[in-house]
Amino acid sequence: MCLLNFQKECPAEWTSLSNSCYLLYNDTMVNWTMARDFCFSKGGDLAVITSQLEFDTVVGYFNESADRGTWLGGVYNDTIGTWKWINGEPWGFQYFETGEVFQAGDCLVLKNKGKNPERQWVGQLPDKIKYVICETGQ
Secondary structure: OOOOOOOOOOOOOOEEEOOEEEEEEEEEEEOHHHHHHHHHHOOOEEOOOOOHHHHHHHHHHHOOOOOOOEEEEEEEEOOOOEEEEOOOOOOOOOOEOOOOOOOOOOEEEEOOOOOOOOOOEEEEOOOOOEEEEEEEOO
16 A cells, blocks of 8 residues: 655745644734734634644744743633533543643743643633634645
């Protein structure tokens, strides 16, 4: 059996990884709403990471250039006490530090590399400023 590895065709500026296209915005740190608006303006949305393989691939690729806290596409629903992805994909994979406590309005952040070399996730209020990783399936 012959297996072919095709790279996903991505728009200019985007990087093909894990069957999606990703774009890192690390020129300026922005709040969550501005981060999402930036991704929309580029034809995508905040990145949604639904598996260990995708996490390893995306974080491995952007780890050095996104060394600060970085917005991802998860939001905390305090009414039912769970996280959800902004694109509606099922929430299964997660990478929070043990004992992490969440509050109403938290949005998902890939932790600062200097403080957390494993790049675990944390919930933070959307007014904080971070880098951005966008994703598109184009």
